[in-house]
Amino acid sequence: MSDNKTIRWGILGCGDVARRRVVGAIAEDPGSELLAVCRRNAAALEQFCSDFGVVRGYTDEADLIGDPDIDAVYIATPVDRHLPQTLACAAAGKHVLCEKPMAMSVEECDRMIAACDEAGVTLGLAYYRRFYPVVDRIRSLVEQGRIGTVFSITAVTATPFSFAPGEDGYWRVVLEEGGCGALMDVGSHRLNLFLDLLGPISDVSGFCETVAGDFSADDAAVLTVRFASGALGSLQCYFGVPVDPDEFVVVGSGGRLVATPLNGGDLVIETASGIETESHPPAENFNLPLITDFVAAIAEGRAPRVDGPEVRATNEVI
Structure with a gap:
């Protein structure tokens, strides 16, 4: 060593x-x-x-x-x-x-x-994504109570998924190798952020479906979660969409935080005092x-x- x-x-x-x-x-x-x-x-x-x-x-x-x-x-x-x-x-x-x-x-x-x-x-x-400066900023604003009591957190994400059988990455839609599809692959990133920002999740409901793909894993998943705090969460994740919406929004009793696209690092802070825009880009x-x-x-x-x-x-x- x-x-x-x-x-x-x-x-x-x-x-x-x-x-x-x-x-x-x-x-x-x-x-x-x-x-x-x-x-x-x-x-x-x-x-x-x-x-x-x-x-x-x-x-x-x-x-x-x-x-x-x-x-x-x-x-x-x-x-x-x-x-x-x-x-x-x-x-x-x-x-x-x-x-x-x-x-x-x-x-x-x-x-x-x-x-x-x-x-x-x-x-x-x-x-x-836990290391994104914009995520750190969202966490800080939530902890400060800048948007009041958090009502909900929402994320929408997608990837084109252009892999063919036998190519690198195709395992993502092979249940025996990837475990699931869009939910496990791109959805897990957002769920991890949900837990980091708002704490434990007490209830989960949703659907995972293979809608358009010629494979057994899900290419569409929609989840609703309830946090132990009482706040709600909504997650949509997809394979086969040409452009990633990369939406990430936190809504509270005193305002809203919008980090869309999350990978870009821009943050819009909406409160009764007005609208502010900040930039917190991730590492290259x-x-x-x-x-x-x-x-x-x-x-x-x-x-x-x-x-x-x-x-x-x-x-x-x-």
Whole structure:
């Protein structure tokens, strides 16, 4: 294991998320170094290593997990692999930063948490929107009572989903690999924010349907939730919509907060005093604050900002 000054990373899974964000975030973080990646397809692995200058490439995940020079593993694989890979990493003494959703079930979440606790390694989850400055600002305004008592929170999200069978990412609509469809994939991000901003959810109702897709997972999900506080929440999530509405609205007795699109960082504050507009853009690489916090958590001996026990609640709602 390296010392706390530099965390040497391995990545399991070299798909779209790793290519677009994870590699770059690790490269940007001053306390991190990418040492190895794993992909079963040897030709694709070779290309990935060449594209990003990765020193070590493995086609067998056991070889990467067993590499004594690796301190932490970023799991960027289909959801059904999260549990066994986390258990293996914990047994090998590796810290784990796992993609969302956490696992196929709450029971699997519990096993992941227990394994990492018993091994004394850090477990974090990649709900990177928790690090958006606009989300921090919304949380602050809600806590300050700027919009009075919160009545409701609403999110609408979608993705084009252009993957075909056999292509990277198609596992998202294969129930045995992804666990669900739009709800698990894009909906889980918003549910995690709901819980973070307004606290525990006491009741859930809704529908998950395959409306237009030629697959078994849901491409449309509509949920209504009731928080322990009495506030309500509404979530719509879809696969196969060309433009993501990315709507995010909090309504209270004294006003409204509108962060649409959420990924953009603009925030409209509507109260009886008038309308204000603020700008709180996210990091250029959404995953960088996530990586930075995780590395700091290891160095400081604390839980990361998005940890296993807290994210378990997101899976419980789903």
